[in-house]
Structures are given as C-alpha cells and as structure tokens.
Amino acid sequence: YPCDMAPYGYQWFSLCGWSQESLLRGADEAAPLLHAFVNEQLKRFVLPESKLAWVGFSQGTMMALNVALKRVQPCAAVVGFSGALVVSDIISKPPVCLIHGDTDTVVPFQAMATAETVLKSAGVPVETHRRFGLGHGIDPQGLDIAGAFLKATLA
Numbered sequence: 794y795p796c797d798m799a800p801y802g803y804q805w806f807s808l809c810g811w812s813q814e815s816l817l818r819g820a821d822e823a824a825p826l827l828h829a830f831v832n833e834q835l836k837r838f839v840l841p842e843s844k845l846a847w848v849g850f851s852q853g854t855m856m857a858l859n860v861a862l863k864r865v866q867p868c869a870a871v872v873g874f875s876g877a878l879v880v881s882d883i884i885s886k887p888p889v890c891l892i893h894g895d896t897d898t899v900v901p902f903q904a905m906a907t908a909e910t911v912l913k914s915a916g917v918p919v920e921t922h923r924r925f926g927l928g929h930g931i932d933p934q935g936l937d938i939a940g941a942f943l944k945a946t947l948a
Contacts (some may be wrong), residue, residue: 842866878908894927
C-alpha cells in the first residue's frame with residue numbers, strides 16, 4: 794500500500810499507531826498477501842520451505858517474522874534488520890538473526906531485546922547484534938553478519 798508517513802514508497806500496513814495491538818492487527822491483515830506470494834514463488838522455483846530464508850528491513854522484518862513463524866513448515870532462517878516482533882502465535886521455530894542500530898529513531902532499539910526475550914521463551918533460536926551508532930538502516934557490517942548467518946544456516 795502507498796506509505797502514509799512519506800510522499801513515496803510503500804508499506805505493508807500503517808505505522809501511524811505504534812501500539813502492539815495496532816502493529817499486530819496490521820501485520821495480520823497483510824499476512825495473507827505475503828503467504829500467497831511466498832507459496833507461489835516456492836511452487837514456481839520448486840523450492841522446499843526448508844531452503845527458504847526470509848530477510849527483511851524495518852516493516853519487512855515485522856512481516857518476515859509474522860509470516861515465517863506462523864507457517865506450518867519451518868523455513869531455513871529469518872534475518873531481520875531494524876524491525877520488531879509482531880506475531881501472536883509462534884508455530885515454526887527457524888533460526889533468527891536480528892540486527893539493529895542503537896540510535897534508531899524509527900523502530901526503537903529496545904524492540905530487538907524484546908523480540909529476543911519473546912523468541913527465546915518460545916524456544917526459537919535467536920541471535921542479536923547491536924550496531925553501535927547506526928540509525929534506521931543497514932550498514933556493511935550488518936550485511937556481513939547477515940551473510941555469515943545465512944551461510945552457516947543454509948550450509
């Protein structure tokens with residue numbers, strides 16, 4: 794959908810209300826679109842779910858976690874940059890790598906620690922990486938961390 798917080802770009806759901814309830818409602822409403830797209834791509838490329846890695850940034854992280862953790866068949870991995878955990882029911886427990894800048898003014902840095910706590914308590918293997926001095930973005934070191942995580946997970 795067109796982004797309601799900027800004159801350009803797109804969004805999965807509105808971020809104007811930053812409560813957990815509004816984020817969850819928005820992610821859950823958008824999830825069927827992402828489920829359908831991923832199912833189509835898995836079929837198109839004859840790819841098993843066990844070889845699928847989700848990588849998201851910001852709201853893309855929210856959606857990747859929301860959808861990947863709810864699928865019956867677990868994917869290979871999830872990498873999330875500068876996002877938050879927005880999911881009610883965790884069904885699958887793939888390895889998760891979260892990377893977040895500690896000066897992020899869009900998605901609070903604390904969202905990573907909250908996600909880590911919830912994921913670990915649900916039995917989801919998770920690793921987190923603080924990027925010192927990074928705002929809402931992805932830096933070369935974060936890309937290296939994500940690449941190494943995916944390489945080790947998909948090996």
